[in-house]
Amino acid sequence: xxxxxxxxxxxxxxxxxxxxxxxxxxxxxxxxxxxxxxxxxxxxxxxxxxxxxxxxxxxxxxxxxxxxxxxxxxxxxxxxxxxxxxxxxxxxxxxxxxxxxxxxxxxxxxxxxxxxxxxxxxxxxxxxxxxxxxxxxxxxxxxxxxxxxxxxxxxxxxxxxxxxxxxxxxxxxxxxxxxxxxxxxxxxxxxxxxxxxxxxxxxxxxxxxxxxxxxxxxxxxxxxxxxxxxxxxxxxxxxxxxxxxxxxxxxxxxxxxxxxxxxxxxxxxxxxxxxxxxxxxxxxxxxxxxxxxxxxxxxxxxxxxxxxxxxxxxxxxxxxxxxxxxxxxxxxxxxxxxxxxxxxxxxxxxxxxxxxxxxxxxxxxxxxxxxxxxxxxxxxxxxxxxxxxxxxxxxxxxxxxxxxxxxxxxxxxxxxxxxxxxxxxxxxxxxxxxxxxxxxxxxxxxxxxxxxxxxxxxxxxxxxxxxxxxxxxxxxxxxxxxxxxxxxxxxxxxxxxxxxxxxxxxxxx
Numbered sequence: 001x002x003x004x005x006x007x008x009x010x011x012x013x014x015x016x017x018x019x020x021x022x023x024x025x026x027x028x029x030x031x032x033x034x035x036x037x038x039x040x041x042x043x044x045x046x047x048x049x050x051x052x053x054x055x056x057x058x059x060x061x062x063x064x065x066x067x068x069x070x071x072x073x074x075x076x077x078x079x080x081x082x083x084x085x086x087x088x089x090x091x092x093x094x095x096x097x098x099x100x101x102x103x104x105x106x107x108x109x110x111x112x113x114x115x116x117x118x119x120x121x122x123x124x125x126x127x128x129x130x131x132x133x134x135x136x137x138x139x140x141x142x143x144x145x146x147x148x149x150x151x152x153x154x155x156x157x158x159x160x161x162x163x164x165x166x167x168x169x170x171x172x173x174x175x176x177x178x179x180x181x182x183x184x185x186x187x188x189x190x191x192x193x194x195x196x197x198x199x200x201x202x203x204x205x206x207x208x209x210x211x212x213x214x215x216x217x218x219x220x221x222x223x224x225x226x227x228x229x230x231x232x233x234x235x236x237x238x239x240x241x242x243x244x245x246x247x248x249x250x251x252x253x254x255x256x257x258x259x260x261x262x263x264x265x266x267x268x269x270x271x272x273x274x275x276x277x278x279x280x281x282x283x284x285x286x287x288x289x290x291x292x293x294x295x296x297x298x299x300x301x302x303x304x305x306x307x308x309x310x311x312x313x314x315x316x317x318x319x320x321x322x323x324x325x326x327x328x329x330x331x332x333x334x335x336x337x338x339x340x341x342x343x344x345x346x347x348x349x350x351x352x353x354x355x356x357x358x359x360x361x362x363x364x365x366x367x368x369x370x371x372x373x374x375x376x377x378x379x380x381x382x383x384x385x386x387x388x389x390x391x392x393x394x395x396x397x398x399x400x401x402x403x404x405x406x407x408x409x410x411x412x413x414x415x416x417x418x419x420x421x422x423x424x425x426x427x428x429x430x431x432x433x434x435x436x437x438x439x440x441x442x443x444x445x446x447x448x449x450x451x452x453x454x455x456x457x458x459x460x461x462x463x464x465x466x467x468x469x470x471x472x473x474x475x476x477x478x479x480x481x482x483x484x485x486x487x488x489x490x491x492x493x494x495x496x497x498x499x500x501x502x503x504x505x506x507x508x509x
Contacts, residue, residue, distance in 0.1 A: 007281040010141040010273055011056065011125040012037035013065075018122065020052045027052065035123050036199075036239050040065060042121040050116040054125055057108050057133035062126045063099040064173075068119030075114040078104070083114065095123075096171055106130030131282040139273040140193065144178045148287045149272075151178060153185035172238065177201055177268045180260060185267070187258035190287045193274035194250035198258075201268040202240040208265040212243050213257040221261070239270070250277040253285055 011017050013029075014037060020027040026045035031038055043050035054061065067088050077083040078101065088098050098120075101111060107130070129135055142148055145157075160175045177200065178187075189196075202208075208224040222243065248254060260267055278284050 007129055007135065007276075007284055008141045008143075009056075009058065009127045009129055009135055010036075010139045011054070011127060012039075013041045013122045013124060014039055015138070017056055017125075018052060018054050022051060022053060026050070030121075033240070034238050036064075037124060040121050040123045042066070043116050043118055046118050049114070050118075050120060051112065051114040052116075052122070053110055053112040055108065055110045056125070056127045057106075058127035058129040059104050059106060059133075060128040061099075061101040061104075061109075061111060062097050063122060064095075064097045064125070065123040066095045066119065066121035067098050068117050072117050072120075074116050074120075077112040077114070078102075079109055079111075083112075096175075106132055129281050132280055135276055135278070135280055137275070139195075139197075140191075140276045141173075142189075142191070142272050142274075143174050143176075144269045144271055145174065145176055147289075148190060149178075149269075150188040150289050151180075151186070152188070153180060154182050155180045155185065172201065172270045177270050179266055179268045181264055181266050183260055183263045185260040187269060188289070189256045189258075189272060190253060190289070191256070191272075191274045192253045192278060192285050192287065193276045194248045195244075195246040195275045196248070196254070196256055196272065197244045197274070198242040198256075198269065198272045199239050200242050200270045202237045202242075203266055203268075204235045204237060206265065208267060209261045210242075210267060211257075211259040211261055213259070214245060214248075215254055219259075242267075242269070250275075252277075253287065 018041070020041055026043065026048070027050065028042050028044045030040050030042055032040070041052075054063075071087060071089055073085055073087050075083045076086050076099070086099065099113075126141060156179045157176055158179060160171050160177070180187075189198075196214075202224060205226055207226050209221060210224075211219040211221050213219045243256075243258075245256075258267075258269075276284070
């Protein structure tokens with residue numbers, strides 16, 4: 001069978017599943033290396049028909065062996081069903097599968113064969129078990145066409161044509177073999193079992209050396225000796241045991257590699273068998289090799305995803321770097337314009353205090369006190385008074401420089417809306433400068449025309465102790481009482497800084 005995960009169980013004719021003792025038939029066991037398992041069971045009675053039965057767990061049963069020459073009919077009964085007649089043509093092949101059951105239900109079945117003519121032989125049976133059917137202690141058969149076997153190098157698959165052979169030489173299983181004769185040709189087999197056996201066809205008279213490596217261990221070289229045919233001519237031996245290994249760990253999946261060591265040697269693989277470490281088909285592990293196309297597709301997809309991710313990372317990196325360089329190199333037009341205008345504003349002279357007679361009439365005082373007209377008192381000169389020496393006329397403010405002279409080379413092609421904003425800012429700064437000069441001039445005029453406060457007269461108390469104007473009674477010693485000096489309030493004649501070093505003359509002194 002060539003299905004991916006189908007399990008084929010091998011039943012040899014010596015298995016207890018076969019019952020050749022029923023009825024009065026005569027069955028003979030013949031031993032020969034060309035038969036699978038080394039033996040076959042043949043009905044050898046010329047006077048009586050033969051019958052036998054096979055019991056198995058599975059859904060399909062195929063019997064392989066020999067049939068007598070000519071067309072033969074026999075009866076088959078499955079379980080308790082009614083017997084049916086089956087016809088077989090011996091000219092198809094002298095040794096091949098001569099019965100295949102219909103698809104049965106899972107579980108145990110018994111097939112009974114009756115009215116068999118002399119010459120019917122049973123070599124082995126192959127059973128396809130159901131998912132829950134028991135497999136052990138029998139072996140699992142894997143055909144050379146199974147995808148669980150991987151071939152490397154030039155391998156040929158010749159088609160074996162059925163033909164009549166009087167010597168009844170067996171044909172390969174499923175009528176196919178893999179033949180290789182080139183040095184370096186490889187076979188990789190994966191199996192889940194505790195033993196492994198390889199069977200094929202060996203050409204007599206041709207030596208052959210092959211390396212067998214199990215689980216990447218030490219290679220084991222096997223040299224097949226030259227065997228001469230009985231008649232002196234080359235002959236092919238079917239079902240020849242090519243390799244056998246037992247007592248393997250039964251819980252692991254093993255790998256066997258076969259390598260041809262010389263050219264010109266025909267190594268023909270027919271099938272292999274192993275004792276499984278799984279109880280039924282549903283527990284069989286996946287022994288299929290990875291699909292090269294899927295592996296390549298996964299590699300391509302992974303490479304594409306990695307490339308896209310790398311491109312994305314590079315794009316983000318260079319984009320951030322470009323933004324940072326753009327921020328550093330971008331000229332700040334507003335700062336340049338402000339620095340130009342502030343520099344022009346710094347050249348303007350500061351407003352000075354206006355002279356006393358700058359106004360035609362005195363400004364109205366903002367004081368809320370009563371308008372008294374006391375006798376003014378003199379205030380000595382202080383460092384805050386205007387010097388008597390005339391000052392030179394204030395210099396004319398330097399004109400504001402036009403912005404065209406301070407334009408950055410990169411701003412000569414400034415957009416129109418940016419130029420409009422700069423002109424508006426320049427106009428506002430100029431207006432504020434003029435307003436500042438005007439306010440400072442008005443403040444100086446108000447300082448010069450400030451209204452002096454009224455003077456205060458201090459009444460001198462009488463020395464007479466009994467005078468009502470003397471609030472201090474005489475002391476017992478007859479001396480005048482102590483009176484604290486009276487300091488008249490200072491006149492507020494300036495709205496700016498406080499007067500320094502002002503001298504007030506008290507009337508009491």
